[in-house]
Amino acid sequence: MSITSTRPAQLRRRRPVEPVFYFFLLPSLVLFTLAITIPGIIGIFFSFTDSIGIGDWKFVGLTNYIAIFSDPAILQSYLFTFGFSVVTVLVVNVIAFLLAVGLTSRIRMKSALRTVFVIPMVVSGIIIAYVFNFLFSNALPTAGAASGIPWLETSLLANPDLAWVAIVLVTAWQAVPGSLLIYIAGLVAIPSDVYEAAEIDGASKLQQVLKITVPLVAGYMVINVILGFKGFLNAYDIIVGLTNGGPGTSTRSIAMTVITGFNGGDYAYQMANATIFFVVAILISLLQLSLTRGRNAL
Amino acid sequence: MTTQATLDPEASSATPAAAVGKPRRSLKAQRAAKAKPERVNWSATTILVLCAITVLLPLYVTVSMAFKTQGQAVDGDAFSLPAPFSLEGFAEAWTLTNFPVGAAMSLLVTAGTVLATIVLAAFASYAIVRNWERRLFRYSFFYLLAAMFIPFPVVALPQIQLTGRFGLDNPLGVILLATMFQLSFSVLLFTAFLRSIPLELEESARIDGATTWQTFWKLIFPLLAPMSATVGIFAFLYAWNDFMMPSLIISDPALQTLPVRQSLFQTQFSNNYHVSFASYLMAMAPAIVAYLFTQRWVMAGVTQGAVKG
Numbered sequence: 001m002s003i004t005s006t007r008p009a010q011l012r013r014r015r016p017v018e019p020v021f022y023f024f025l026l027p028s029l030v031l032f033t034l035a036i037t038i039p040g041i042i043g044i045f046f047s048f049t050d051s052i053g054i055g056d057w058k059f060v061g062l063t064n065y066i067a068i069f070s071d072p073a074i075l076q077s078y079l080f081t082f083g084f085s086v087v088t089v090l091v092v093n094v095i096a097f098l099l100a101v102g103l104t105s106r107i108r109m110k111s112a113l114r115t116v117f118v119i120p121m122v123v124s125g126i127i128i129a130y131v132f133n134f135l136f137s138n139a140l141p142t143a144g145a146a147s148g149i150p151w152l153e154t155s156l157l158a159n160p161d162l163a164w165v166a167i168v169l170v171t172a173w174q175a176v177p178g179s180l181l182i183y184i185a186g187l188v189a190i191p192s193d194v195y196e197a198a199e200i201d202g203a204s205k206l207q208q209v210l211k212i213t214v215p216l217v218a219g220y221m222v223i224n225v226i227l228g229f230k231g232f233l234n235a236y237d238i239i240v241g242l243t244n245g246g247p248g249t250s251t252r253s254i255a256m257t258v259i260t261g262f263n264g265g266d267y268a269y270q271m272a273n274a275t276i277f278f279v280v281a282i283l284i285s286l287l288q289l290s291l292t293r294g295r296n297a298l
Numbered sequence: 299m300t301t302q303a304t305l306d307p308e309a310s311s312a313t314p315a316a317a318v319g320k321p322r323r324s325l326k327a328q329r330a331a332k333a334k335p336e337r338v339n340w341s342a343t344t345i346l347v348l349c350a351i352t353v354l355l356p357l358y359v360t361v362s363m364a365f366k367t368q369g370q371a372v373d374g375d376a377f378s379l380p381a382p383f384s385l386e387g388f389a390e391a392w393t394l395t396n397f398p399v400g401a402a403m404s405l406l407v408t409a410g411t412v413l414a415t416i417v418l419a420a421f422a423s424y425a426i427v428r429n430w431e432r433r434l435f436r437y438s439f440f441y442l443l444a445a446m447f448i449p450f451p452v453v454a455l456p457q458i459q460l461t462g463r464f465g466l467d468n469p470l471g472v473i474l475l476a477t478m479f480q481l482s483f484s485v486l487l488f489t490a491f492l493r494s495i496p497l498e499l500e501e502s503a504r505i506d507g508a509t510t511w512q513t514f515w516k517l518i519f520p521l522l523a524p525m526s527a528t529v530g531i532f533a534f535l536y537a538w539n540d541f542m543m544p545s546l547i548i549s550d551p552a553l554q555t556l557p558v559r560q561s562l563f564q565t566q567f568s569n570n571y572h573v574s575f576a577s578y579l580m581a582m583a584p585a586i587v588a589y590l591f592t593q594r595w596v597m598a599g600v601t602q603g604a605v606k607g
């Protein structure tokens with residue numbers, strides 16, 4: 001946050017603010033307060049009560065928070081969401097980086113390929129999850145039975161131990177384009193004479209990628225990892241479309257657990273869960289700030 | 299801005315893409331390529347084409363299933379082409395999901411979110427940057443930015459309750475909430491851009507007698523156009539495609555957006571694949587078509603947004 005207002009600060013302070021600037025600022029401030037701040041405060045407040053969303057309630061102190069830490073369903077949702085996010089971040093970044101290297105090399109059909117690779121970004125997550133749901137539970141088992149490949153015959157989504165793999169695949173399918181575009185921006189910013197110099201020194205193509213490309217796009221990698229991780233922690237749409245948290249509750253994300261408080265009578269309890277999730281989100285954002293500080297040169 | 303500049307020479311080197319439609323020219327092309335000083339990397343091209351097929355496969359299945367008859371869709375191979383082409387899936391999906399109303403709701407939510415986000419964020423950013431030395435405006439900036447730390451699931455439950463109580467459990471409520479969640483990122487982009495606009499430009503407008511209001515609309519807002527495009531693209535993709543927020547906030551199923559309407563096929567009519575896929579296609583197509591026509595803006599915008607945000 002480098003701000004260039006040191007110059008006439010003294011002079012300008014004496015001038016009163018033009019009323020029109022309040023008119024510019026206030027709608028955002030008021031609506032933001034009504035739509036996000038107040039619900040946030042209400043949520044934290046009710047996390048210390050036994051409210052079920054309507055009717056009477058009384059304060060119960062930290063009861064909800066204590067119960068959460070010994071609730072296997074919630075612990076499982078955290079474990080699943082974090083595990084899923086870590087794996088998806090890795091998968092997305094490896095694929096996006098390799099595709100970006102390919103798309104910036106001397107290939108044919110460059111812009112057509114780039115157009116295709118970005119399409120998943122503009123497709124609705126829930127709808128593409130429904131499409132993949134059909135592929136996993138109908139199309140592939142049918143094809144497996146027809147061609148006599150036994151492991152294809154059972155749906156990936158019906159397997160409690162492997163359903164998360166399908167969620168990673170579909171999430172990655174949709175998340176790769178965003179990271180890909182950022183990596184391409186990073187790659188085209190590398191001057192080509194760096195590679196020419198390396199080639200003269202006898203560096204192989206692989207050495208060039210590992211010793212030049214990877215270090216020079218490290219800043220973009222940090223952006224991709226953090227933006228991706230923060231997004232995946234909120235996973236909801238794709239999981240609803242693929243497994244709806246199942247089989248059983250094996251793929252239920254934190255967001256899905258919180259939402260069960262809406263009609264499950266667990267309102268206050270899930271608000272405590274949401275508050276913990278909020279603290280986790282803040283911790284990750286602080287980590288982001290400390291990692292990206294000094295990278296403004298990007 | 300740097301990213302846009304760097305993307306441009308890339309895009310201009312893409313003229314061979316005009317020849318995409320002819321796959322059987324590889325030998326000739328190879329000879330032609332050898333004559334040029336820069337050799338085409340054919341193995342990379344092949345690998346990327348194979349990867350592109352995995353991207354296109356689910357979309358191909360969607361399109362081909364949508365055009366099948368009921369009989370073909372139920373027992374046939376999912377990867378086969380429809381024979382004969384049938385529009386019965388579309389006709390049935392149109393009435394079953396009440397497509398015209400769903401599309402109108404999606405359009406309303408998307409247009410409302412895009413417009414509200416651009417206007418409110420540009421207003422607030424201009425006020426903040428021009429009054430940065432005042433505490434109210436400086437603190438407002440950090441206050442609005444704080445929403446980047448708050449994902450929707452964290453405040454969803456109280457928001458569902460409050461929108462229900464104040465009669466906002468409808469598309470209007472979704473526009474309000476979606477705009478507020480887009481605001482912090484948009485303000486960050488706009489303020490970064492506004493700080494680079496020299497004050498002298500505005501002062502010359504003022505000498506000509508323009509008020510601040512006129513200066514904003516005649517000078518600042520047009521200058522913000524590239525940033526408005528970026529902000530608008532993000533708001534569009536979010537509002538058009540989102541499932542979670544409208545499914546939780548809009549209480550009347552008749553007012554639901556297109557993505558939420560598709561859940562119909564998970565509970566009822568689950569075997570009418572040609573109908574469900576026709577419906578999916580109708581819900582996805584507008585965003586894909588819009589992207590194909592504006593792809594350079596979308597690509598530049600996403601890069602810019604992520605690198606700045």
